[in-house]
Amino acid sequence: MTDTEFVPLILNNESAAQWEVVYSSIQDGQVTDDALKDGTGLSGIHIEEALKGLAAMRLINDRNEPYEENPLIEIDDVSDSIRYRLTGLQGLMDEHVPDNWGRHAGVLLHYEYLVEEREQYFRDDDEGLWKKIRNWEEDRGYEPKKKNGDNYQFNTKKWTHWTVIADHLGLIRKTKGSFYTTYFDPEILRGTLLWYSDKTGTYSFPISKYINWLDENVVPCPTQGNTVPVSISHTLHLLSRTGWLNFVEEGDSATASLAGIEPSQYPDSVNSISIIKS
Amino acid sequence: MSDTSRDQIESRSLQCPHFDYYSNVDLENVFSTTAKYRQQHPDLFYFTHTRIKAYRTDDRVEGKVEYWEDEIYDQFEEEREINFVTLIEGNTGTGKSELCAYLSLRLEEEGRPVLYIKKSDGILTIINKRIPQFCENHGKEPPETTAKSRQFEEQIEKLPKTVASQIAGDAISALANYDIKDNVDELSDFIYERLDILLEQSENDEKEDEKESKKMIDEGDYKNNSDIQIFNNEKEWPPIKAIDELNNRIINAIEGKYGVPPIDELLRDVGDKFENTRPVFVIEDVSITGSEADKLTNFMEDKDTKSNWDFILAGTTDSTEEFKSQTSEARFNIYQTTDNIDGNQVPHLTKEDAVQFIRPYLGYIKNHDGSVSYERDEYNKVKSIKDPLQNTICTTCEFCDREFRDLFPFNENFIERLFESLEPPTPRAYIVRVSQILRRWARGDINSPADADVLQNVGFNTRPSEEVRNFSKPLTRSALWYGNVNEDEGFFTVNKKFLDAFNIIDNKWDLNEAPIEVNESEVRVPISDATEYIQRETDLEDSESVRNEIQKRQGQVHPWRNNPTDPALVTTDTDIHTGARSILQELTDDFKIKPRAPIRYSMGGEKKPLSFHRGSNPRDDDAIREEIEGYQLPVGTQELSLDLFYRFVSVGVETRFDKNPSHNTFLQKFGSQLTSYAEEWQKNVNKRELDPAEKIFTNAGNHYDLADFTLASYGLVYLLSNPDRELTANNIAEDFSNKLSLDTDLDSYLEEEFDDDDYDHLRSLMDNSETIINLMKWKFGVISSVLDRQAIEEKLAANRPFSVLDTLGIGAISRLSSDVQFTDGTSFKSVGVDLYRVNAALRTLEARESSEPASELILQSLDGADLEEIQSTGDIIRSGYDDEIDTYLYEALGKLEQLDRDEIEEQIDNSRLAQSLKDGDKQDRIQQILIEQQLRDSEIYHVLCNLDFENIEDAEDIGAYFLQVGDFYVE
Structure with missing residues (x-):
């Protein structure tokens, strides 16, 4: 059964932590509603919502009992919790296909707008912002429909709920009160670097190739030329200044630049990332 | 912590803990201005409801007769066999919706099926959506005609142009008697563009209530689109009349062509499905007009056939006029919400009762634990606030003064000034504004309600002096909104509690130099010499x-x-x-x-x-x-x-x-x-x-983290509150919403056993149990009060709480900075020291504990005995052999019989648990000591101890003994 509901944006509560709990329980063999209720102590509604979220992220196959989890991406030295998020982001990325948007593409399209339009600080009830985002998405042909064919209606509550999901997935970060910043979680970015490193079999790789791969597999990274967008550059910089990676010049791939980072922070002719092995 | 019907779900670090029991969405809902939400939550509705008195005006009363809302409700009788209609007329803001909501809530409570029609529902939504939904909700088959409506929807989806053209054609044909233009194609194009209105589906969004009903053609469409102005004689067909007629013809065309049933047939059909009760049809703000209104009126008035609907229709006199016929005055109960409906509108809310009006809305947030309740007048309006019940948040906190306890974070001055700043001051605008500011404050966006951006353009005639304005803006705003103006003396006085609650007094201030006077309970802020009207601070x-x-x-x-x-x-x-x-x-x-x-x-x-x-x-x-x-x-x-x-x-x-x-x-x-x-x-x-390795634990290396510390702390406090519960993930999760407080018997025992200093640490630890609960929520919380059981289970299996506590290092903890604090200001270090000291004291207690285990005596005496049989044996013995019975046995029987059997069984279970723990590790033995102490304080133990065993033969196993003796006597 494919998921016919446009779920992630109508999450009806103020937390998404139960998604991960339900996923772990399914992994643990609790594969029916009753078993999940007993095992987690969550209400039927919360479990149902979690199942919808997990199905949308393709972390479970479908919403039929017995539930069957899809395995997490294997990455050495990366915790289950981070791999859960990365697998979920990859699942959502499968929906993120221009001109053929999946129902749940809105989750990452909302984020892509923030990145592309450099919206870095916003409120979880900012009506003006979600309306701008919707116009932008409509221009790109993303018009999710309800079962009866009507256009899906967005509203401020749904925007608030999106912030809960995006926060859960590490795309934005809560600050004071109802404010968030657009900020990619460094632990998750570290996970992507190790994932890419596992894939390519090397601890050093060209920045541009890594960013393109990230853009195709994990999260939209709209680049201009060889510039790493601010959504990623500041988190990469954090990993570099805290001694987890180096920006280096290696091989003959094109030189990259990091948007928003002072030139003193990396070599002029940088083109690669080198993970510092601990 | 106090008794409450709600769970704490937030940790907001506000002065008032009540706000931790409401999420942001809950707070928004409490102030929901829509009747629908309040109606779904009767406790909120009745708490904030003002009783309505209306005037009955129909022909069956003489003149105008006053009716209270409950008297109006009493007119709805379950036994009628014809339709019964209540029409409520009144100007905007005079309480029509409130009365409607009251009546439908009462009827719903009595078990009546209520079909509530919102302002935004047009006739097609009523027919296609509301009525079928209503049937489904009450376990009735939707009318057969629903299938036709669905077919119609499918046709709209598949053949929208054909549908539009058929509707247009039929609508225009039906108007052929009038002087009209034959604009079928134009009307068809117009309808095609608006077919989606026919399929509109509620998104279950409360804002929906605020929308006007959508019609196929509205006034703007008609005036701006000459193609659909089909009536040639414009004088005879002014826009409003023309629009009504066109809309009705379109609906008739849909009904005729697609078999979508007219409303009267549908209601009759649905009414027949309810045999044992009378369904209720409520329209809060009627917007049905023209021929559909006629059909509904005819159906409502029909007394020839058996029909069983109760109708409640409310609206302004213009809109209710549609439902009146020549005979309706004699058949409908008609009420007006004001004495003189045609006269000048009396404002529903004035400055004088603005504060009383808002009190129950703000007080509701503090009502769930009995902190705030009111004395009310005959209108249910607030007269005065009652004292809080014992053991409530307010009695524990004691921060607020009586006059603002329910209003906090506002006071009367603030509320009055806010009301006066509204233009126009309608109840809706008023509630919305208070709610906006309250939520911004509760979410932590602003420190003080006076900082809300919506207030910054409000003008004041009197303001603090320039020196104060330069000295501190937050203080200036507090004086303007919270202060009492004392013009004669030339200053504002601000209750210092508000300045404390919102951290306005900066500890950097040199109060000797500041242009204000601060004393224990208030701050005096000088008034500006210039009396001017200031639109905003310009400086x-x-x-x-x-x-x-x-x-x-x-x-x-x-x-x-x-x-x-x-x-x-x-x-x-x-x-x-x-x-x-x-x-x-x-x-x-x-x-x-x-x-x-x-x-x-x-x-x-x-x-x-x-x-x-x-x-x-x-x-x-x-x-x-x-x-x-x-x-x-x-x-x-x-x-x-x-x-x-x-x-x-x-x-x-x-x-x-x-x-x-x-x-x-x-x-x-x-x-x-x-x-x-x-x-x-x-x-x-x-x-x-x-860093836990350096600042919390010793000899543990990097083995333990903050989650271990959290679970160990919680485990200890949990055990002290529930000594007889095993420390398992399931028990912790299941009991998480229960409050934690030291078991009373244990309290006196530990007070005796611990030295004074350790006992003080124990009290302090228990007083800080809220901070430990917050830590648990942070580390293991999933949603509301649900914890991640799997994570707790894994942690418990890896690191037993008391093993973790044993590695707490007092040296390390002492080196923690006092600036590492919980959000309520308690230092992390002090909680760490409390834990260390309590754990050490328990360890000492465990080492020296030598009392005879109470569990042994209880089990020895009663385990395996059938309590029911023992007690009935007692009856037999007494009734037959009263004079032969051993006095000591007699006394024992009497005492045993007085005990609650469930309680005895519970103590036997606890004894078994204690015995099973005695050979375990330190954690088990400490728990055993705590249980043994509880058992020692139990009645059963006292009874068993006081039995004079020496004088009862074979008294080693009293259970078996009772049975044995019983057998002997019965035989």
Whole structure:
């Protein structure tokens, strides 16, 4: 059964932590509603919502009992919790296909707008912002429909709920009160670097190739030329200044630049990332 | 903590703990202005409801007769066999909707099926959606005609153009008697564009209620579109009449062509499905017009056939007119919500009762635990606030004065001034404004309600003196909104509690120098000499000097960047650090160690979280690390752009001038970058100030983390509150919403056994159980009060709580900074010391405990015995052999019989648990001691101890003995 509901944006509560709990329980063999209720102590509604979220992220196959989890991406030295998020982001990325948007593409399209339009600080009830985002998405042909064919209606509550999901997935970060910043979680970015490193079999790789791969597999990274967008550059910089990676010049791939980072922070002719092995 | 019908779901660190029991969405809902939401929550409805008195005017009463709402409700009788109609007329804001909501709620409570039609529902929505939904909700088959409506929907989806053209054709044919244009194609195109209205489906969004009903053609469409103005005689067909007619013809065409049933047939059909009750049809604000209104009226009036609907229709006199016929005055119950409906409208809410009106809305938030309740008058309006019940949040907290206990975070002055600032002051606008400000405050967006941006343009005739305005803006705003004006003496007096609650008094202030007078309970703020009407604070001169200062400091940023320690640039250096601090404070939500963490680093007024040093990355410079404090993150002056430093210096200057700068625009541009520094600062503080390996545990290396500390602390407090519950993940999760407090018997036992100092630590630990609960929520919480059982189970299996507690190092804990605090201000260190001391005292107790285990005696005496049989044996023995019975046995029987059997069984279970723990590890033995103590205090133990065993033969097994003796006597 494919998921016919446009779920992630109508999450009806103020937390998404139960998604991960339900996923772990399914992994643990609790594969029916009753078993999940007993095992987690969550209400039927919360479990149902979690199942919808997990199905949308393709972390479970479908919403039929017995539930069957899809395995997490294997990455050495990366915790289950981070791999859960990365697998979920990859699942959502499968929906993120221009001109053929999946129902749940809105989750990452909302984020892509923030990145592309450099919206870095916003409120979880900012009506003006979600309306701008919707116009932008409509221009790109993303018009999710309800079962009866009507256009899906967005509203401020749904925007608030999106912030809960995006926060859960590490795309934005809560600050004071109802404010968030657009900020990619460094632990998750570290996970992507190790994932890419596992894939390519090397601890050093060209920045541009890594960013393109990230853009195709994990999260939209709209680049201009060889510039790493601010959504990623500041988190990469954090990993570099805290001694987890180096920006280096290696091989003959094109030189990259990091948007928003002072030139003193990396070599002029940088083109690669080198993970510092601990 | 007190009894409450709600769970604590937030940890907001506000002065008033009641707000922790409401999520942001809940708070919005409490102030929901829509009747629908309040109606679904009767306790909220009745708490905030003002009783309505209306005037009955129909022909069956003489003149106008006053009816209270409950008397109107009493007119609805279950036994009628014809339709019964109640029509409510009144001007806007006179209580029609409230009366409608009251009547439908009462009828619903009595078990009647209520079909509630919202203002936004047009006739097609009623027919296609509301009625079928209503049937489904009450377990009835939807009318057969629903299938036709669905077919119609399918046709609209598949053949929209054909449908539009058929509807247009039929509608125009039906108007052929009039002088009209034959604009079928134009009308068809128009209908085609608007077919979606026919399929409109409610998104279950409360805002839906505020929408007007959608019609196929509305006034704007008609006036702006000459193609659909088909009536040639414009005088005879003014727009409103023409629109009604066209809309009705379109609906008739749909009904005719597609078999969508007319409303009267549908209602009759649905009514027949309810045999044992009378369904109720409520229209809160009628917007049905024309022929559909006629059909509904005819059906409502029909007394010839058996029909069973009760109707409640409310509206202005214009809209209810549609439902009146020549005979309706004689058949309908008609009420008016004001005495003189045609006269000038009496305002529903005036300045005089504005405060009383809002009290129950604000008081409701504090009602769930019995903290706030009211004496009411005959209208259910608030007369006065009652004293709080015992053991409620208010009695524990005792912060508020009686006059603002329900209003907090507002007071009467604030509410009155807010009401007066509204234009126009309608109840809806009033509730919305109070709710907006309250939510901004509860979410932590603003420190004080007086800081809300919606209030900043409000004008005042009297304001604090210029000196005060320059001294502190937050204080100025507090005086304006909360203060009592004493014009004669020339000052505002502000209750100091509000200034404390919103942290307005800065500990940097030199109160001898400040232009205000602060005493124990109030602050006197001088009034400006000039009595003027001020639209907003302009302070032109002030702004000018701040601007100049900013320019001057910005000019020094470049040299500072190259040499930040230059003594000539010390003010610039301070401003930059202050600015960076202010922005970091925003991004970390006041220096929390992680987003949503219940722990923060208390930064006082002067501390600088970022420490700037020349160069591009000073993190690995040992000399710098030595020089700075643990809470400081070293950052290179070359790491950040000049633009950022310009902004830092500007924020620093503004802060120095008490300007309260806003960071929104700046963070729009630099939010991502500065968040990376905020996160790095948090990691740095965690590592340097709270590293479990160094600051909490000894001899544990890196083995334990903060989650272990959390679970160990909670485990201890849990066990002291529930000594007879096993410490398992399931028990912890199941009991999590129960309050934690020291078992009363244990309390006196431990008070005796512990030395005074240890006992004080025990009390302090239990008093801080809320902070430990918050830690649990942070580390193991999933949603509301649900915990992650799997995570707890794994932790418990890996590290037993008391083993973790045993590695707490008092030396390490003592070195923790007192600035690492829970969000309520309790220091992490003090909780750590409490835990250490209580654990050590329990360890000592365990080592010296030598009392005879009570569990042994209980089990020996009663395990395996059938209590029911023992007690009935007692009856038999007494009834037959009263004079032969052994006196000691007689006494024992009497005492045993008085005990509750469930309680005895529980004590037997607890005894078994205690016995099973006695050979376990230290955690088990401590729990055993706690259970044994509970058992020693139990009645059963006392009875068993007081039995004179020596005088009862074979008394070793009293259970078996009773049975044996019983057998003997019965035989």
